[in-house]
Each structure stands twice: as C-alpha cells, then as structure tokens.
Amino acid sequence: MLHGPPVDTIRRIPRVPQLAEEIVRAAASAEAEARKKRRAPWSGALSLVIFIGIVVGVPKLLSWALQTPHPMAAITSGSMWPTFKVGSLVFIEGVQAEEIRVGDIVVFRNPENASLTIHRVVRREGDTLTTKGDANFKEDVPVKVGDVVGRTLTAFDKPVRIPYLGSLTMFAGKLRAGE
Amino acid sequence: MGIGGRIVFVIVALLFLFALYLSLDANKFRATVHVVEGESVIGVNPTTESLDFGDLSRGSSAIRRVTLKNGTAIPVFVKAITLGGIADLVDLDKNNFTLAPREEVTLEFSLFMPASAESDKTYAGRVFIFKIPTIRS
Numbered sequence: 001m002l003h004g005p006p007v008d009t010i011r012r013i014p015r016v017p018q019l020a021e022e023i024v025r026a027a028a029s030a031e032a033e034a035r036k037k038r039r040a041p042w043s044g045a046l047s048l049v050i051f052i053g054i055v056v057g058v059p060k061l062l063s064w065a066l067q068t069p070h071p072m073a074a075i076t077s078g079s080m081w082p083t084f085k086v087g088s089l090v091f092i093e094g095v096q097a098e099e100i101r102v103g104d105i106v107v108f109r110n111p112e113n114a115s116l117t118i119h120r121v122v123r124r125e126g127d128t129l130t131t132k133g134d135a136n137f138k139e140d141v142p143v144k145v146g147d148v149v150g151r152t153l154t155a156f157d158k159p160v161r162i163p164y165l166g167s168l169t170m171f172a173g174k175l176r177a178g179e
Numbered sequence: 180m181g182i183g184g185r186i187v188f189v190i191v192a193l194l195f196l197f198a199l200y201l202s203l204d205a206n207k208f209r210a211t212v213h214v215v216e217g218e219s220v221i222g223v224n225p226t227t228e229s230l231d232f233g234d235l236s237r238g239s240s241a242i243r244r245v246t247l248k249n250g251t252a253i254p255v256f257v258k259a260i261t262l263g264g265i266a267d268l269v270d271l272d273k274n275n276f277t278l279a280p281r282e283e284v285t286l287e288f289s290l291f292m293p294a295s296a297e298s299d300k301t302y303a304g305r306v307f308i309f310k311i312p313t314i315r316s
Contacts, residue, residue: 081267081293135293137238 067094068150073107073118074166079133080105080118083159087167090118091160092150100129100145105152105159108143116149206247206308210265212290213301230306232290237298240291247286247308249278255310259286263304268292277313 062071070092075084083105084090092107100106102121108131110117119131119140129148132139152159212232232241249255254277261269272287288306296302 078267078293081295083295085267134295137294 062091066092066150066153068092070107070116070149072169073116074169075118075161076166076170077133079135080120081135083120083134084118084161085163087164087170089162089165089169091153093153095148095151097127097145097148100124100148100151106131107149107152109147109149110140111143111147112141118152201309201311204310206245206310208245208306208308209303210261210263210269210288210306211301211303212241212265212268212292214292214296214298216298230288235290235292237292237294237296240289242290243288245286245288245308246283247278247310248283249280249310251312252280254279254313256313257284258309258311260307260309261304262307263302265290265302265304268296268302269304269306278310 059071063069065071073090073092075086075088075090078086095104095106100121102124104121105118106121106129107116107118108129109115117131117140119133119136121129122132122139123130127145128142129145130139130142154160208230210230210232213234215234215236217236230243230245232243235241247257256277257275259271259274261271268290270289270291272289273284276284278284286308
C-alpha cells in the first residue's frame with residue numbers, strides 16, 4: 001500500500017511554472033508601484049501649475065475674446081429676476097455705442113452708488129439710456145452710453161449664464177472684505 | 180472587508196442615521212403664492228403644514244410667521260432652506276443661529292411680489308427648518 005499525502009492536497013500544490021509566473025507578476029507590480037511613487041511629486045506640481053494657469057488665464061482669455069475688461073459678473077441682487085437669479089454668473093461682451101438697442105441687458109457704471117449694475121435698456125434717446133431691472137417698478141436714473149461697460153452675451157436669443165457659480169466669487173469677495 | 184473598511188462603514192452608517200434623524204425632525208412646510216392682478220387677497224397665517232402667502236398682486240407683500248421651540252436640554256443650530264420657484268421671492272428675517280434649550284423664537288418669512296412675476300402663475304416650493312443638536316462650548 002502506498003502512503004503519501006491525500007489526493008486533494010496533491011492537486012492543490014501549484015506547479016513550478018505557475019509559481020514562477022506569480023513571482024514575476026508580483027515583481028512587475030511592485031516595480032510599477034515604485035515608478036508611480038517616483039512620478040508623483042512631478043505630477044502634483046504640474047497639476048498646480050495647470051490649476052493656476054486656468055484661474056489666471058481664463059479671465060484674461062475671456063477679456064480678450066469678448067473685448068471687455070469685465071468679461072464676467074456675479075448677480076448679487078434679484079432686480080433682474082427671473083432672467084438672472086442671485087448667485088448666477090453672466091458673461092459680458094464689449095459693445096459699440098451704436099449697437100445698443102432697447103431690450104438689451106447692459107452693464108453700466110451706476111452714478112448713484114459708483115458700482116456696476118446690470119439692467120435692461122427700456123428707452124434710448126440719443127446718447128442717453130434709460131434702464132430698469134425686470135423685477136423693479138421704477139426706472140433707473142438715465143445714464144450716458146459712455147458709462148456702458150458691456151452687454152450680456154447671448155446665445156440663441158438667451159443670456160448666457162451659469163447658475164450658482166457667481167456665489168463663489170461673491171463668497172471670495174466677502175472673505176477679502178473680512179466679513 | 181478589512182478592519183479599515185469596517186470602520187469606514189460604521190462611520191458612514193452613523194452619519195447616514197444622523198442625517199436621517201435631522202430630516203425626520205425638521206419642520207417642513209409647503210410654500211405657495213398666486214399672482215393676481217389688482218387687489219391682493221392675503222390669506223390667514225399658516226397651518227403647521229403650509230406657508231400660504233395667498234393671492235398677491237405685483238408690488239405687494241405678505242409676511243408669514245413660524246414659531247420654533249427648542250424642547251430639548253441642548254442647544255440646537257437652526258438652518259432654514261427654501262427650495263423651488265418661490266425660493267427667489269421669500270426672505271427670512273433670521274437664519275443660521277443657535278436656539279438655547281427651552282428657548283422659543285418666531286421666524287418671519289416675507290414675500291414681495293416683483294414687477295416681473297407672471298400674472299395668474301402660482302409659485303410654489305418647500306421650506307425645511309433643520310434643528311441640528313450642537314455641543315455646548
């Protein structure tokens with residue numbers, strides 16, 4: 001009678017070629033991990049450079065493309081509701097004086113509070129524009145065409161806007177002001 | 180699942196249960212307002228389920244009040260969130276504040292109907308008032 005290990009044990013012991021294959025696979029995977037760790041510091045620095053490039057470069061690129069020093073604006077009040085909601089980010093394009101029409105939504109320097117305001121043109125008399133917020137009942141104090149900084153960018157007859165994204169710039173502004 | 184995975188699972192489960200408790204404990208209201216021409220019809224103050232601002236014409240406003248009481252022995256942080264089309268029209272007089280144990284507060288929801296509201300339209304939404312237990316400092 002032959003004595004030896006049970007038959008199922010004999011079946012479970014891997015053959016030598018299989019063992020060698022597993023050792024090679026483990027070594028290759030360890031090398032790949034080591035290579036990944038060596039690459040990590042460079043890829044982190046590259047990601048940072050790309051991020052800074054986007055944050056600084058995109059507004060400059062937009063400014064050049066839209067021909068205005070203020071290519072983006074955050075909506076901070078509900079005076080243009082429901083066209084623009086508070087917290088939206090809108091895009092502004094440069095516009096020649098003669099191109100401004102009644103119905104256009106323009107950004108202008110508000111003489112009442114020395115800030116930028118986005119309202120709709122309701123009347124034009126020569127070089128004088130009368131604007132009003134869609135949600136307001138009263139018209140604004142008339143402004144000169146020269147006070148207009150730009151007009152909201154439209155696509156398919158609708159203003160281009162990104163909801164909620166303006167909230168980020170508003171929040172950053174509050175942090176800067178120390179609120 | 181290793182020990183790390185189990186710990187993460189327990190933490191996630193606890194956070195989920197906490198969020199579920201907050202949601203169930205929150206005061207919830209359905210908020211509505213109907214835009215009319217001419218005279219406004221201001222409804223009565225809300226029931227416990229709804230903030231009905233009634234029928235308002237453009238240029239008019241209405242106020243609804245909700246009383247909150249902290250019946251627990253620990254302070255709670257009160258956070259109100261308004262969702263839906265009516266959210267842009269509703270203002271709350273106080274939000275993001277701590278209510279002391281056994282303290283009561285009345286919240287005022289005011290709604291002003293702007294010039295650009297559509298006539299005969301109903302703006303609706305939901306108001307959630309979360310009460311988050313806080314740790315005494």
